[in-house]
Amino acid sequence: MDWLYDLFPKIGDALSGWLAGFLPGWAVYLIMWLVGVVPILIFVLIMVMVVIMIERRGLATFQIRYGPNRAGPFGMLQPIADAIKVLTKEDIVPAQADRWLHWLAPVVTFGVTLLWFAVIPVGKDAILADLNIGILYVVAVASLGGMGVVMAGWACHNKYSLIGAMREISQMVSYEVPVVISILGVVMITGSLSMTQIVEAEGVPFILLQPLGFLIYFVAVLAQINRSPLDQVEAESELVSGFHTEYSGMKFALFYLGEYGNAFAASAIVTTLFLGGWKGPILPPYVWFVIKALIVMYVLVWFRATFPRVRIDQITGFAWKFLLPLALFNILITAIELAIWSEFPWWLLFVNIPVAGALIFLWSRLFTLQGGQRVEA
């Protein structure tokens, strides 16, 4: 069963070896890049289907109902049925919409989602582009996701969509900061921005060594991918789904795919940075990776099934007043620990977990979400 462990690298090596027999080196290089994109696309689409099923069945479990269980065994073919339905639906463009932007927005959204997966290491060497700035690339791409939303909100000529887009901007700007700073702790320990090297440096999953960084990143990434409870951008009870109110058919489906693709990508990044990535005993690395990412995804579903939505000013206030100071503290503590023990020994988890708990407790005394003030007109 050894061949299962590094299945993808071996397929790649075999293919490039075969091509090198009759093609010049640069052509092999080019073809390997193009070929590498196809498994990523297939992987993303399949995982999005799995994630959608987890979301719908999981949410149904929380809500004491059944969820989709008609199409195929356990309703597993429901996403395919949905896809067929959505392909046959009419594409409606509002009369006063900006047609080009309206068309472009879903494409941008889904395209950006695919970009996330370029640097996610599914297994050792099973990564499309092992950039030496991998995590920086993730941060940059994550903020690009806002582009599609803003384009959609602007193009639709709908006030709800526009409000949603404006919220997306303020949310993006706010949450970029804690996201970057919470990742910094991990980067400081590993001394590398490359995703592969981060995973390889994880002797102990960083969730134990960087509990505060993990919590901050996990909350902040919720805002980045517009997941409940920080989903003000598409708040359906207020903004009637915000930016994608005016979309139908396949364009809507692209937003939908993008949304769940983002959710899975965020789970994958949490897995990579904090949960030990592909590492695990017995099972092949990519299986471990998917299992861990889906567990994180299930936690996202759990959040969605429980919490009320946070108001937009509370969301931004939470980012600046709560997450940012704590993230800075996290860097400070990590830096001090690194200065004392340059190797960052595993037993620091006995220090860091209580420290994280104490900091969160103390800071929550200083800062609470405010009910808000009435603004006199």
Next chain:
Amino acid sequence: MAMSSQPARLKTDTFVINLGPQHPSSHGVFRIRATFDGEIIVDVEPIFGYLHRGVEKLAEGRTYTQDISLTDRMDYTSAMTNNLAYVLAVEKLMGVSVPERAEYLRVILAELNRIVSHLMAVGFWLNDMGAGGFTPLMYCLREREKILDLFEMVSGQRLTVNYMRVGGLLRDVPDEFLPPLKRFVAEMPGFIDEYEQLLSENEILLARSKGVGILSAETAINGSVVGPMLRASGVNWDLRKADPYSIYDRFDFEIPVGTVGDNYDRYTVRIAEMRQSVRILEQAIAQLPTGAVRTKLPNILRPPVGEAYGHIEGPRGELGFYLVSDGSIAPYRFRVRAPTFINLTVLPDILIGWKIADAVVTFGSVDICMGEVDR
């Protein structure tokens, strides 16, 4: 975002959004023409009438018994209490007394209906807040189903029950009614604990509802607001105590009262009222006598010339029917004092100055039913 503190502010303009009549949080077909300055509401103009069916006029063309089915269709989430208020008015007009067993069953059914209505109010309010995409609502609907099954058992209908009659009830409850009712009453406090456990102390819920949408006691009284909304503002006014109708003076229960009148108080008052309803149910079931459930009356009622006002504490507040009889088989005038319609009059007071998200939550806490507002 308000930028009022900045000296050199951008030139901004207000804009108008129609919240409704087709909007996920418009609770039917209510429409608010709201003017926004950014995220903040500066003006609201409630527009209703999309569900107007002319119930008051329709009722003048039907006999007194036929009118009962019209009352079902007003506040379709609490048909039993609507029936009760109407038959009380007709009984007052005719001077009819009601058998003891019927009085008890009326109280039982009215309190069950209060629980149904409050479950929906709480569930949809949390849903407006975006809580778990339906989760609390689904839990509330689970218990509502049990009560609706009981209603189906006695009347054959789940929503438009048409069960109360002038002088009593349509018929006695079947034998299999009491065991599930007793089971439900025994289980319900646990279920209420469950709802509270899920979200009542949740940080986000507190931040979203505490201090938001405050309705002062003075404004509430001046606007003749009634029901849980009035009590949340700290006014102890419940017709079951203030003007006991039927046999409510025989039961031991409390009137839950809020302190501030914010959204959170309106939520907690409704939760507490459900607990009190369970208390009343327990006592009523224990004391339930045997006997007839309907006074013998002619098939076609001809009340003497005169007028009467029958009112009850419905789940949403004081529900009153004002009837004028000219001695014929149909009321000369049939006027409804609909609690939610009057509660809506304070809408600008609690919406203006708050954000869109707050407005949706505050509007949800008013707990309207368009069937009753528009009639």
